[in-house]
Amino acid sequence: MAKETMKLVANNKKAYHDFFIEEKYEAGIALHGTEVKSLRLGKCSIKEGFVRIENGEAFIYGMNISPYEKGNIFNKDPLRIRKLLLHKVEIHKLEGKMSEQGYTIVPLQVYFKDGKAKIEIGLAKGKKLYDKRQDIAKKDQRREHEREFKIRNL
Numbered sequence: 618m619a620k621e622t623m624k625l626v627a628n629n630k631k632a633y634h635d636f637f638i639e640e641k642y643e644a645g646i647a648l649h650g651t652e653v654k655s656l657r658l659g660k661c662s663i664k665e666g667f668v669r670i671e672n673g674e675a676f677i678y679g680m681n682i683s684p685y686e687k688g689n690i691f692n693k694d695p696l697r698i699r700k701l702l703l704h705k706v707e708i709h710k711l712e713g714k715m716s717e718q719g720y721t722i723v724p725l726q727v728y729f730k731d732g733k734a735k736i737e738i739g740l741a742k743g744k745k746l747y748d749k750r751q752d753i754a755k756k757d758q759r760r761e762h763e764r765e766f767k768i769r770n771l
Contacts, residue, residue, distance in 0.1 A: 622729075622730070622731060623728050623729070623730050624728060624729045625726060625727075625728045626656050626657075626659055626661050626726075626727040626728055626729065626734075627659075627661040627662060627663050627726060627727040628725075628726045629663050629664060629666070629723065629724055629725050629726060631664055632723045632724070632725055632739065632741065633725075634744075634749065634752070635743065635744055635749075636721070636723060636739070636741035636742060636743055636744060637741060637742045637743075637744060637748075638723075638725070638739040638740070638741050639739070639740050639741065639742060640714075640739065640740040641725065641737055641738070641739050641740075642703065642707055642711070642737070642738050642739075642740075643730075643735055643736075643737055644675065644701040644702055644703045644735065644736050644737075644738055645701070645702030645703075645733060645734070645735060645736075646677070646699055646700075646701060646702070646727075646734050646735070646736050647699055647700040647701075647702060648682075648699065648734055649693050651684070651685040651688035651692050651693065652682050652685070652693060653734060654685045654687075654688070655682050655683055655684065655685040655688075656682060656727070656729070656734055657729070658685075660682065660683035661680070661681065661682050661683070661727050662680070662681040663679075663680050663681075663724040663726075663727060663736075665679040665681070666678065666679040666680040666681075666723070666724045667679055667721060667722065667723060667724075668701065668721075668722035668723070668724065668738055669722075670708060670711060670712045670715060670722075673705070673708060673709075673712075674700060674701075674708070675700070675701040675703050675708055675711070675722075676698050676699065676700055676701065677698070677699050677701055677724060677736070677738075678698055679696065680696075680699060680724065680727075681695050681696055682695055683695055701736065701738070711740060714740055719742050719743055720740060720741070720742055721741050721742075721743070722738050722739070722740055722741065723738065723739055723741050724736055724737070724738050724739075725737045725738060725739045
């Protein structure tokens with residue numbers, strides 16, 4: 618079996634700060650030619666993106682793929698709504714969870730896997746302010762322990 622190659626295009630670190638990610642799914646993205654070329658150059662932003670399920674299909678809103686410089690008339694709108702390619706079972710599972718209070722679907726990262734554009738989406742529950750403070754405190758504590766460990770082992 619050949620080794621999978623993965624090239625990261627965009628990452629959404631803010632999603633991990635603002636949400637508890639409960640489940641992750643890998644989905645394909647329905648793109649046009651110049652959008653793929655622009656993605657290969659790394660011109661993509663998913664920070665403001667979110668996923669909605671309508672009529673049994675998943676769509677991503679707010680995903681910005683900058684126009685390809687040499688694309689002229691073939692370029693599409695950078696913020697257009699794009700269809701996500703998921704299995705029906707996954708879509709129904711996500712739709713069921715979305716009906717519960719406080720759940721949303723956020724994009725986590727965009728990457729190329731074996732030459733195909735993929736997006737990792739996460740079923741997320743929003744964090745409250747005190748949750749964010751706890752995370753920051755844990756992170757600071759971990760850094761402090763690493764510093765102490767490093768100083769002791771010199």
